[in-house]
Amino acid sequence: MKLFSSVNDVTDLKKFIEEALILKADPFAHKSLGKDKTIGLVFLNPSLRTRLSTQKAALNLGMNVMVMNLDKEGWALETEDGVVMNGTTVEHIREAAAVMGEYCDILGFRSFPKLQDREEDYSESLFNKFVKFSGVPVVSLESATLHPLQSFADLITIEEHKQIAKPKVVLTWAPHVKALPQAVPNSFAEWMCKAQAEGMIDFVITHPEGFELAEKFTPGAKIVTDQTEALKEADFVYVKNWSSYKDYGKTLPGAESWMMTNKKLEGTNNAKVMHCLPVRRDYELSAEILDGPNSLVIKEASNRTWAAQAVLKEMLEDLKK
Amino acid sequence: MKLFSSVNDVTDLKKFIEEALILKADPFAHKSLGKDKTIGLVFLNPSLRTRLSTQKAALNLGMNVMVMNLDKEGWALETEDGVVMNGTTVEHIREAAAVMGEYCDILGFRSFPKLQDREEDYSESLFNKFVKFSGVPVVSLESATLHPLQSFADLITIEEHKQIAKPKVVLTWAPHVKALPQAVPNSFAEWMCKAQAEGMIDFVITHPEGFELAEKFTPGAKIVTDQTEALKEADFVYVKNWSSYKDYGKTLPGAESWMMTNKKLEGTNNAKVMHCLPVRRDYELSAEILDGPNSLVIKEASNRTWAAQAVLKEMLEDLKK
Amino acid sequence: MKLFSSVNDVTDLKKFIEEALILKADPFAHKSLGKDKTIGLVFLNPSLRTRLSTQKAALNLGMNVMVMNLDKEGWALETEDGVVMNGTTVEHIREAAAVMGEYCDILGFRSFPKLQDREEDYSESLFNKFVKFSGVPVVSLESATLHPLQSFADLITIEEHKQIAKPKVVLTWAPHVKALPQAVPNSFAEWMCKAQAEGMIDFVITHPEGFELAEKFTPGAKIVTDQTEALKEADFVYVKNWSSYKDYGKTLPGAESWMMTNKKLEGTNNAKVMHCLPVRRDYELSAEILDGPNSLVIKEASNRTWAAQAVLKEMLEDLKK
Numbered sequence: 001m002k003l004f005s006s007v008n009d010v011t012d013l014k015k016f017i018e019e020a021l022i023l024k025a026d027p028f029a030h031k032s033l034g035k036d037k038t039i040g041l042v043f044l045n046p047s048l049r050t051r052l053s054t055q056k057a058a059l060n061l062g063m064n065v066m067v068m069n070l071d072k073e074g075w076a077l078e079t080e081d082g083v084v085m086n087g088t089t090v091e092h093i094r095e096a097a098a099v100m101g102e103y104c105d106i107l108g109f110r111s112f113p114k115l116q117d118r119e120e121d122y123s124e125s126l127f128n129k130f131v132k133f134s135g136v137p138v139v140s141l142e143s144a145t146l147h148p149l150q151s152f153a154d155l156i157t158i159e160e161h162k163q164i165a166k167p168k169v170v171l172t173w174a175p176h177v178k179a180l181p182q183a184v185p186n187s188f189a190e191w192m193c194k195a196q197a198e199g200m201i202d203f204v205i206t207h208p209e210g211f212e213l214a215e216k217f218t219p220g221a222k223i224v225t226d227q228t229e230a231l232k233e234a235d236f237v238y239v240k241n242w243s244s245y246k247d248y249g250k251t252l253p254g255a256e257s258w259m260m261t262n263k264k265l266e267g268t269n270n271a272k273v274m275h276c277l278p279v280r281r282d283y284e285l286s287a288e289i290l291d292g293p294n295s296l297v298i299k300e301a302s303n304r305t306w307a308a309q310a311v312l313k314e315m316l317e318d319l320k321k
Numbered sequence: 322m323k324l325f326s327s328v329n330d331v332t333d334l335k336k337f338i339e340e341a342l343i344l345k346a347d348p349f350a351h352k353s354l355g356k357d358k359t360i361g362l363v364f365l366n367p368s369l370r371t372r373l374s375t376q377k378a379a380l381n382l383g384m385n386v387m388v389m390n391l392d393k394e395g396w397a398l399e400t401e402d403g404v405v406m407n408g409t410t411v412e413h414i415r416e417a418a419a420v421m422g423e424y425c426d427i428l429g430f431r432s433f434p435k436l437q438d439r440e441e442d443y444s445e446s447l448f449n450k451f452v453k454f455s456g457v458p459v460v461s462l463e464s465a466t467l468h469p470l471q472s473f474a475d476l477i478t479i480e481e482h483k484q485i486a487k488p489k490v491v492l493t494w495a496p497h498v499k500a501l502p503q504a505v506p507n508s509f510a511e512w513m514c515k516a517q518a519e520g521m522i523d524f525v526i527t528h529p530e531g532f533e534l535a536e537k538f539t540p541g542a543k544i545v546t547d548q549t550e551a552l553k554e555a556d557f558v559y560v561k562n563w564s565s566y567k568d569y570g571k572t573l574p575g576a577e578s579w580m581m582t583n584k585k586l587e588g589t590n591n592a593k594v595m596h597c598l599p600v601r602r603d604y605e606l607s608a609e610i611l612d613g614p615n616s617l618v619i620k621e622a623s624n625r626t627w628a629a630q631a632v633l634k635e636m637l638e639d640l641k642k
Numbered sequence: 643m644k645l646f647s648s649v650n651d652v653t654d655l656k657k658f659i660e661e662a663l664i665l666k667a668d669p670f671a672h673k674s675l676g677k678d679k680t681i682g683l684v685f686l687n688p689s690l691r692t693r694l695s696t697q698k699a700a701l702n703l704g705m706n707v708m709v710m711n712l713d714k715e716g717w718a719l720e721t722e723d724g725v726v727m728n729g730t731t732v733e734h735i736r737e738a739a740a741v742m743g744e745y746c747d748i749l750g751f752r753s754f755p756k757l758q759d760r761e762e763d764y765s766e767s768l769f770n771k772f773v774k775f776s777g778v779p780v781v782s783l784e785s786a787t788l789h790p791l792q793s794f795a796d797l798i799t800i801e802e803h804k805q806i807a808k809p810k811v812v813l814t815w816a817p818h819v820k821a822l823p824q825a826v827p828n829s830f831a832e833w834m835c836k837a838q839a840e841g842m843i844d845f846v847i848t849h850p851e852g853f854e855l856a857e858k859f860t861p862g863a864k865i866v867t868d869q870t871e872a873l874k875e876a877d878f879v880y881v882k883n884w885s886s887y888k889d890y891g892k893t894l895p896g897a898e899s900w901m902m903t904n905k906k907l908e909g910t911n912n913a914k915v916m917h918c919l920p921v922r923r924d925y926e927l928s929a930e931i932l933d934g935p936n937s938l939v940i941k942e943a944s945n946r947t948w949a950a951q952a953v954l955k956e957m958l959e960d961l962k963k
Contacts, residue, residue, distance in 0.1 A: 027357075028357050031357075036669075036670050036673075036702075038698060038701065040694065046396055048389070048391075048396055048412070048417065048420070048421075049420055051389075052361065052387055052389070052420075052421065052424045052425075053424055055387055056359060056385075056387070056424045059359065059385045060357075064698075064701045066694055066697055066698070068690070068694070070690075075688055075690055078923070081929075082924075082929070083923065083924070084923070084924045084925055085922040085923045085924060085925050086819045086922065086925050087819075090920050090922075091690070091919065091920030091921070092921075092923050094923075094932070094933070095919055095920065095921060095932070095939065095940070095943075096690065096920075098940045098943075099690070099691055099694075099919065099940060099943040099944075100690075100694065102940060102943055102944035102947075103694045103695055103698045103944075103947065104694075177407045177408075277412065277416055277420065278411050278412035278416065278417075279412070279413075279416060280406035280407065280411075281399070281404070281405070281406045281413050281415075282403075282404070282405045282406060283405055283406050283407050287402075287403070290415070290416070291415070297416065298416070298419045298420060298423060301416075301419075301420040301423055302420075302423035302424075305423075305424065348678075349678050352678075367717055369710070369712075369717055369733070369738065369741070369742075370741055373682065373708055373710070373741075373742065373745045373746075374745055376708055377680060377706075377708070377745045380680065380706045381678075498728045498729070598733065598737055598741065599732050599733030599734075599737065599738075600733070600734075600737060601727035601728065601732075602720070602725070602726070602727045602734050602736075603724075603725070603726040603727060604726055604727050604728050608723075608724070611736070611737070612736070618737065619737070619740045619741060619744060622737075622740075622741040622744055623741075623744035623745075626744075626745060
């Protein structure tokens with residue numbers, strides 16, 4: 001594996017989940033694999049779970065880890081080509097990525113969309129430039145449109161907690177105070193659609209009118225705007241806010257009725273509730289759910305380690321070839 | 322040891338000091354103890370000594386270390402329960418602590434008091450919530466009211482430098498330009514009172530009227546407001562500013578006469594001078610003392626490593642059980 | 643080696659280059675040398691290459707690494723002596739350096755000039771105080787007037803890429819949007835003059851009138867203000883902006899004609915082009931050069947690791963004595 005930026009980078013989804021669970025059962029079994037190998041984790045935006053879980057995964061594999069918070073360390077990158085750099089950006093991503101590639105065997109990279117120009121965000125030009133110029137295997141730590149380590153961890157969590165062979169998984173829009181990227185829901189949809197195609201789950205998406213995700217990430221998903229209808233007999237409910245893709249970057253004020261509550265769980269098959277975190281308590285998701293027996297949110301976060309470790313293990317094995 | 326937040330978490334004080342000094346003499350003797358164990362050091366406020374010394378202690382024990390400067394990395398935590406999170410806080414401490422507990426075998430946590438609501442600060446609700454929700458052993462890296470790693474290092478330093486069996490230790494208030502927490506003096510008092518109760522030292526506190534520390538941290542301490550009287554025959558003088566506990570968070574402008582100087586040392590038993598650092602030169606403590614033979618301030622800082630290492634060693638041993 | 647702050651700290655320049663290239667060929671050969679040794683990397687200014695490459699070098703030698711971004715972590719140091727510290731600085735460099743020296747076997751330190759008082763900057767008082775009070779071997783990660791790890795890496799790069807026994811190396815001034823320190827050009831000149839004295843290269847400096855570097859760093863260098871003349875038959879062109887030493891800290895607006903381009907390379911011996919990075923594309927140096935076959939900028943950055951590793955290896959060997 002040279003690149004992990006989407007479910008499409010995974011050859012065999014079921015085997016990959018299995019691999020992650022084997023690593024979870026025996027985290028240090030491959031500690032010699034990463035000996036004298038260094039991963040650089042590059043963040044253009046703050047990170048808690050992604051940074052710590054990927055760092056932990058790398059340490060479990062015996063790697064060295066170097067973290068670079070470019071935003072906090074005052075390193076403004078130029079991302080456009082053909083620009084005369086006489087402004088505020090201090091270094092072009094061409095040089096910055098290439099240099100980091102010289103110091104690291106594998107790189108992780110996080111960037112966020114600006115939510116202003118849909119075409120630009122959805123081209124993933126920043127992430128793709130980083131991949132191109134770094135010259136080493138790259139794992140996405142979240143890009144403008146996808147967050148594959150999160151979705152892989154989510155799928156692992158579903159596999160661990162499913163009570164029936166083919167559970168019903170519902171992704172539901174939730175309210176939020178600000179405009180958020182579509183990366184997590186896009187990515188969750190992409191992974192769930194793949195899982196559905198492989199017969200592992202049934203997948204439904206529900207959101208208010210106008211909050212349709214980009215079609216390329218939702219092949220085969222059932223999409224309904226009636227939340228009550230969508231939640232019926234759900235085994236897993238994945239709660240997440242996102243801003244509009246159609247009316248790009250716009251939010252929906254006054255949508256508090258979309259908050260997930262115990263009341264809404266009544267129509268489900270005693271569904272387990274998921275969220276990628278951080279979560280706005282009693283705004284996206286009720287505190288009663290988060291503190292109750294149906295919540296899987298901490299377990300999802302915990303599984304981030306094994307998702308990352310499965311990815312890094314494959315990359316390290318490829319480096320040895 | 323599951324928690325280190327106060328002298329009360331120590332079973333046998335003398336043995337604990339001894340343990341720290343054994344580690345100082347042979348720092349790498351227990352390097353296999355921390356193999357494949359990870360400590361997360363979480364700071365809500367900047368740290369120099371605490372971060373580096375605890376990191377060093379963990380490395381000496383063979384642990385992995387992950388540092389999280391939540392304040393600098395832009396992660397505003399919600400600490401109140403029952404709040405609708407529609408404001409500026411991005412994550413509740415319930416989730417943040419639980420998640421970090423999933424990635425780490427031991428956590429260190431630093432928070433400061435706001436110095437606005439005494440009851441809130443002295444309830445240690447933030448620290449206690451972190452402990453409760455993290456689900457792993459926690460070492461205080463300074464809390465709203467105590468700084469036990471500092472005080473333990475101070476006591477180790479006194480043990481190393483005492484010339485008589487039962488030295489006189491004086492904690493003296495010092496001037497400062499801003500309102501500081503009471504955590505260091507509370508903690509120093511707590512540890513010295515325990516040491517006094519065990520016959521190791523005599524302990525005196527001196528401060529201006531109105532700067533009495535909370536009584537629960539000063540059992541058995543002799544408290545006087547005449548600094549000259551207090552310093553007589555002192556073997557160790559611990560210099561520190563703190564804001565008022567009574568008139569909560571208030572400072573005392575124009576108190577420059579309380580600054581410790583060589584002149585004041587004349588009445589002592591050629592006392593060694595201590596300070597937790599950082600110190601305001603020629604305002605809290607004279608430069609002549611800091612640069613002279615009586616200063617122990619660097620040695621105290623150095624002993625932070627062994628204090629932390631003794632604590633982490635006990636925690637690691639308990640994890641193995 | 644107890645100090646690495648200038649080419650004058652190097653005993654045998656040719657042997658030192660050779661040592662770095664041996665390490666490059668076999669990076670992990672001395673991994674036991676740094677066992678249980680800790681390096682602290684202290685930055686008063688942001689760093690990308692220096693931090694990562696020095697961290698990598700230390701890891702290659704088996705060391706522990708602790709990074710301290712004092713500027714970002716809100717730790718304002720007092721550097722003047724005899725000051726009553728009643729202002730905004732929280733800690734004096736005397737204590738800060740001494741404390742860090744207690745936790746680390748080797749320290750790296752970066753500071754920048756303020757470009758306001760030439761005498762102060764060129765006294766290197768801040769760097770020298772850090773060295774003095776830390777009490778351990780110190781490697782400069784760039785100081786007010788020199789950047790020796792960069793220059794050493796540059797010289798290694800020249801050695802690797804030279805086509806003739808004694809290549810012509812030209813340091814040329816370049817335009818920039820803001821006033822930059824003279825540390826990189828001073829340092830490059832210092833190393834190249836030493837290399838020239840040892841018969842390794844011919845060295846020429848070219849810059850606009852008024853941009854003469856301090857004479858103490860340019861002994862034996864040929865200095866011309868006609869760039870075209872200087873570039874003739876050059877084998878290596880080192881491009882860098884610096885502010886004026888004479889009219890201290892002043893820039894030269896409207897100097898775009900000094901930008902290095904392919905057109906200017908025509909007069910050279912198909913010269914390789916170097917820059918320490920970060921570089922302002924199409925302002926200091928044309929994108930066509932950076933993206934073309936003559937650029938060595940990434941290779942220079944890559945060689946930072948081996949320069950740092952050669953220095954740290956010598957320091958570690960001295961610690962064992």
